[in-house]
Amino acid sequence: MKAYIFPGQGAQFTGMGQDLYNSSEEARTLFHQANDILGFDIAKIMFEGTAEDLKETKVTQPAIFLHSVILSKVLGDSFQPDMVAGHSLGEFSALVANGTLEFEDALRLVHKRALAMQEACEINPSTMAAVLGLEDDVVEEVCKNIDGVVVPANYNCPGQLVISGSHEAVEKACEALKEKGAKRALLLPVGGAFHSPLMEPAREKLAKAIESTRFNTPKCPVYQNVTTTAVSDPEDIKTNLMKQLTAPVKWTQTMKQMLADGATDFTEVGPGKVLQGLLRKVDRQVNAESISGL
Structure with missing residues (x-):
């Protein structure tokens, strides 16, 4: 069974999507459509912007979404997923890939998501940290015993x-x-506490937009960040997507579930190879590739 996975924030790079624009009429049409929907020339920023330009949340999220989705569309008949999943933002790309969301509707949601998250970061200045070399339950227990808001996020x-x-x-x-033996516990250069209760203001705004968006019956199941299991009912998909901003991204559990459900080939679609690397930490023998351009 073929599984397609889609990256989230952090995978962006200068020049992303330029090859798609140059080589495909369909890609050019979708980029122009995106510029109209967003109200600014995102294609120009993606192709010519600096790393700093691309790091701005209102740019980063639609840029990664566009790269992944446009690439999956121009792959044509070779793109035949049996299951899909996306890491955080990547879940929106996955939902276009399996037909749950139309391209335009998903882009509008991604744009609203980015703006809402930016606002939530300004309301509650906050941060994230990467923890390496500890079992999940140890990290969970430590977070529980700290005063204030700190939770496992990814x-x-x-x-x-x-x-x-x-x-x-x-x-x-x-x-x-670190006292418990973590190899590293390193603060990340991010704008706020994504996938934590501090994103509640953003969740509320995004939930209203999701509620008013049409969700179709998908062509294949999506393995969502919140549940880690195969979901095919449009209303369930919608509910899970609403919860995503304040709930953890259970990517390890999702990859294990996809493997258990019969995934034999994984293809990462979009910028970078981060998810392919994470997948190999779950199963070294897995058949995985990345597609980032034509």
């Missing part, structure tokens, strides 16, 4: 978990985790 692969919360609580947790 279960990326065995031995790699990202925590999220207020600056003070995350810093205290990092010290406690």
Whole structure:
């Protein structure tokens, strides 16, 4: 069974998508459509912008989404997923890939998501940290015992978990985790505490937009960040997507579930090869490739 997976924030790079634009009429049409929907020339920023330009949340999220989705569309008949999943933002790309969301609707949601997350970061200054070399349950227990808001946010692969919360609580947790034997507990250069309760203002705004968007019956199941299991009912997909901003990304568990459900070939579609690397930490023997251009 063929599984397609889609990257999230952090995978962007200068010049992303330029080859797609140059080599495909369909890609050019979709980029122009995206510029109209967003109200600014995102294609120009993707192709010519600096790394700093691309790091701005309102640019980063639609840029990664566009790269992944346009690439999956121009792959044509060779793109035949039996199951899909996306890491955080990547879940929106996955939902276009399996037909749950139309391209335009998904892009509008991604744009609203980026703006809402940016606003939430300004309301509650906060941060995230990568923790390496500890079992998940140890990290969970340490977070529980810290005063303030700090929670597991991204279960990326065995031995790699990202925590999220207020600056003070995350810093205290990092010290406690080092004492527990973490190889590293490192603050990340991010704008806020994604996938934590501090994203509640963003969740509320995005939930309203999701509620008013049409969700179709998908062509194949999506393995969602919140549940880790195969989901095909449009209403269930919608509910899970609403929860995503304040709930952890259970990527390790999702990859294990896809393998258990019969996935034999994984293809990462979009910028970078991060997910392919994480997948190999789950199963070294897995058949995985990355496609980032034509």
